[in-house]
Amino acid sequence: MTNPLRLGIAGLGTVGAGVVKIVQTHADLLAARGGRPIRIVAVSARSRGRERGVALDAYAWEDDPVALARRDDFDVLLELMGGEDGPAKAAVEAAIETGKHVVTANKAMLAHHGQAMAEAAEARGVALRYEAAVAGGIPIVKALGEGLAANGIRRVMGVMNGTCNYILTEMQARGADYAEVLEEAQRLGYAEADPSFDVGGVDAAHKLALLAALGFGTRVDFAGVQTEGIDRVTLTDIAHAEDMGYRIKLLGVASMSEAGLEQRMTPCLVPVDSALGRLAGVTNAVMVEGDFVGATHYEGPGAGEGPTASAVMADVLDIARGLIGPAFGAPAASLTAAPRAADAGAAAYYLRMSLHDAPGTLAKVAAALGEEGVSIRQMRQYDHEGGAAPAIFMTHPTSRAALDGALGRLGGMKECLDQPMALRVETV
Amino acid sequence: MTNPLRLGIAGLGTVGAGVVKIVQTHADLLAARGGRPIRIVAVSARSRGRERGVALDAYAWEDDPVALARRDDFDVLLELMGGEDGPAKAAVEAAIETGKHVVTANKAMLAHHGQAMAEAAEARGVALRYEAAVAGGIPIVKALGEGLAANGIRRVMGVMNGTCNYILTEMQARGADYAEVLEEAQRLGYAEADPSFDVGGVDAAHKLALLAALGFGTRVDFAGVQTEGIDRVTLTDIAHAEDMGYRIKLLGVASMSEAGLEQRMTPCLVPVDSALGRLAGVTNAVMVEGDFVGATHYEGPGAGEGPTASAVMADVLDIARGLIGPAFGAPAASLTAAPRAADAGAAAYYLRMSLHDAPGTLAKVAAALGEEGVSIRQMRQYDHEGGAAPAIFMTHPTSRAALDGALGRLGGMKECLDQPMALRVETV
The missing domain is CATH 3.40.50.720 (NAD(P)-binding Rossmann-like Domain)
Structure with missing residues (x-):
């Protein structure tokens, strides 16, 4: 021996x-x-x-x-x-x-x-x-860095924070509001006493930055992850999304294009009947697309004593077997500092805003969106509550630049009673 | 360099x-x-x-x-x-x-x-x-042999033959019968000219035997895999299964218990809304349960040029990095010859048979089932066709021994016009 x-x-x-x-x-x-x-x-x-x-x-x-x-x-x-x-x-x-x-x-x-x-x-x-x-018990670092190592990686995408997914799942399933479910998650030990790393998306963004480095051969660029938490997601958003055939998930997406490395960890809409849309509770899921392999999908417990210890010991066994390769799949000196690309591709967006309940408001909002190049696919306005009428828009695919232009302009209009919220509809 | x-x-x-x-x-x-x-x-x-x-x-x-x-x-x-x-x-x-x-x-x-x-x-x-x-582009050998290596593996289960899953998916989705879809699969290049290895379950049984050896530290025992093809699955079965909330999949299950190693590659019923039930087309999926990690799930393309070559080259890269460990995760001399356990656990079964359309037939069949210890949960009998009445039973969980006793007895009864078919309902 x-x-x-x-x-x-x-x-x-x-x-x-x-x-x-x-x-x-x-x-x-x-x-x-x-x-x-x-x-x-x-x-x-x-x-x-x-x-x-x-x-x-x-x-x-x-x-x-x-x-x-x-x-x-x-x-x-x-x-x-x-x-x-x-x-x-x-x-x-x-x-x-x-x-x-x-x-x-x-x-x-x-x-x-x-x-x-x-x-x-x-x-x-x-x-x-x-x-x-990353992703607790799922051997995703191994899958990406070794199992799919012969591929040019195109996209890594996933739900990597069990606390957020638990909160969003419970809000959707029970119609309970954010604060109530968060408190419950803390009681069950899913969320820390200071939940800001989880619900703010920072914890999941850490994980995404590691997978991006490993997948794309780039230097870890956590500061380059566009990060947005789930704390602004309301029951209204969840209900409207569901009604239109979507679920809201805190979704990480890292992709490489000619424009550079795009890294996002933000609440997104994904189809209800997709693998990510169906993902319930504290489970994590990661999808990896490679140029030869196509799309592969990994799912399992994202946290907890047994799953996390299983992952730690897998690394120990690899070391026991003599696997002493570079941490990010290729020599550290060869990892490149990729330019940051923000939302390189066009996407549809879900917009929620509160409008002043007065004649002509909707026309002004629609005109502002149109003038910024954002085209509307669906629109819903609801009974007003105390002079404010909630309005939901689903756009056609649009560039992030056009969307930001529109959001900026709407935010500055007196007819718009709050800063509009935009959630990307992700293609999965 | x-x-x-x-x-x-x-x-x-x-x-x-x-x-x-x-x-x-x-x-x-x-x-x-x-x-x-x-x-x-x-x-x-x-x-x-x-x-x-x-x-x-x-x-x-x-x-x-x-x-x-x-x-x-x-x-x-x-x-x-x-x-x-x-x-x-x-x-x-x-x-x-x-x-x-x-x-x-x-x-x-x-x-x-x-x-x-x-x-x-x-x-x-x-x-x-x-x-x-095994399972084409999905790095499941790596996940099981390395990523989950610190676990006592309890069960490995999956859909590992894309051709069969394509045929069953198309039968279910379009109501097309077996022979028609098989011919189409051959035309599309999914099935070989001699499809018997695929539809007979042998190809998938080969894969299961390898995963079992790797997961349980046992000697490869292909002859110990209870193998049954999909060629006896009819549109009737698929429709009844769907109606009761199930899909029929050629499902491999390997598990280790005190009784020994159980290996099955047979058509099974799985819940429509489970990950395996939803699996469509030529995609493969494997689920691994470990004592520390719990359940993890892997999905991706099970065949084809790019995915299979991706897997071959992952092995080449491991060798390039110096990973020269034993083929089945532990030294070959240490692999044990586990006793074979057939269907160690009780399960519900779907039974289909053709009964002689005469008074008292159903009572005799029900009595035979009861006397062999097989209890009926649901039963459906249909309009007779030329003196033969198709009958569908869903049993309560029963041992395979009791089921086999009942099947043998039914097969010998003159009221039973064909050999009854039994499909296990698998817990996923």
């Missing part, structure tokens, strides 16, 4: 505890599949005493994750603390510096420091892997 | 031509992602002159695939000829013997000789990889 692969674990929250459980439950299986025994040597967490449902006595303890990362008695650091900077970043840097492989579930850290960390890991000849950072 | 990885291709049909196209189209991409240039050195096929839409002048030609496999100027043999024995097997054996890695799309060969070939490859220290053998 070859030497065991020795692990140090920084962070013993949900994911860390799950990893310990897998290692303890599946020792034989992991040894057979990894070609060598997998052993935990040392661990680190904020609180030593906390009950985690796993025995930790056999492992060395470190209070400081950086001290853990610098130990000389293990081979792979599992960074499962989270946080884009601070101890997580310091521990990963220390691990790479001391010649250890790194497996992390930390999308925020990689979205900000992925390029630098990939360069450092390559220079040191160690692996930097992050299957668990 | 490190040494190029040199390929020899045996077989230049649809898949082989697709592989040549990828190598010629994506030279830079493959070099970046594989960490070294990928070069075709020599090729072999039955007809040298045939137009394949790709330039082959730069490659050495061999008439004999075994002579190709024995050349000493390349590193990886791509076996893309097909056929469970004969030249394909001989070429693979010659390649392994002469120290070459093997990538194959040949499910029939591996279903029969996978264990011996895996042992030979391991003994010689070369890779034997077969992503293209």
